[in-house]
Amino acid sequence: MSSSKVKAHKVHLLIEEIPTIEQMKKSFLDLYDGWKCPSCGLEDETFDHVWTCDEHRSLLLKIKNNTIDLLLSLLIEYNPDITDYSALLMLNIWTISTDPDNFTFVDLIKGFIPLELTQILNLWIQLLLVIIEIRQYIYEQTFKEIWIRRCSFIKEFERSLGITKKKKLTLKNFRPFNNILNSDRELEYKFDALDSIRNNIYFGKNIIEFYSNLTS
Template identity: 40%
Template sequence: MKIQRLIEEIPTIEQLKKSSFDIYHDFKCVFCKKKKEDFNHHVWSCRYNRKRMKQIISRTIKKFVSLLEEFNIMITNEQILTINNLDIFKQKFNTNNFNFIDLIKGIIPVQIYNLTLEILGTNQVNKAKEIGINLLQYVFKETKEHIWQPRCEELKKIEKIYGITKEDKKKPDSVFLKEK
């Protein structure tokens, strides 16, 4: 799943259409039912998930601060304000700058790495890497639990309503059409 996130190939509706077009051709986002469900829309920026993403971002900031504090570093209010104001933690998703979606993909932006080194000390490269790895693992766990799993449960409900089985998904499109 981590590699799928990195290359933006998680099994969204748009990805499912590639292998089972006849089943999913009319499907949109499982929550808003209005837009194409691709990597950026549903999973991270669908209006249904905005509040959840805001909460995940807030918890991630707190986790980042707690990871720094684990190394007996006293974080000042000014440093916390700096962390809160990093572009990476803004909810606006922009393809021209690093943003929270990049953390979800497993990429640590240099602004987080540099700030970590600034707070810990420039000779603490290994600790900075450890914090980065732990932060990525935390983001992965949070988004899986609060965004991806509820989405998959909703898709299962929709598939059940339409009578779509695992066997249907394995059939070539032409066979599926003849049976339906």
């Protein structure tokens, strides 16, 4: 996959807009209405469900454990004097679930690095290189082991039903004009919001105040 496609996919992860079944229903409801998760066949395939689906649990546990092993090996490499990792291992980020009040491993998949993690790592090492390596490892493993496998299955299933890219484009082109305008406005709003978030982070402004203004 090209670097530009990787960057685009990482942005879609960050804003939770990878093409899940529920996401595809927004553009192709006639095609996907009634479809469930292609892995378990029981639940709606939302962004969170892709990673927390019971069919993916063993894979995600393996990726999480390997991530912890990689992180600990990097810490030992950069600082062999560390002897107690308990504070790091007790963080909620190693939980395989979603939580509106706490960061979990699903948030690491999105690309978020929680402050509580950086605060602990900062006590031991210069953390930038470690954070970059850990983020990239999580991205590559979840992409290869979960997302690519899921997409391959969907493509084969759609092909068996005669659903082609041309058919999707035909259906999408017949969306009501008002829906197209609303979709364009929504996309423009999201990009404006992302630019504002980036600027607030880059220039040290109050991010809480920004969110309050954005949602008021």
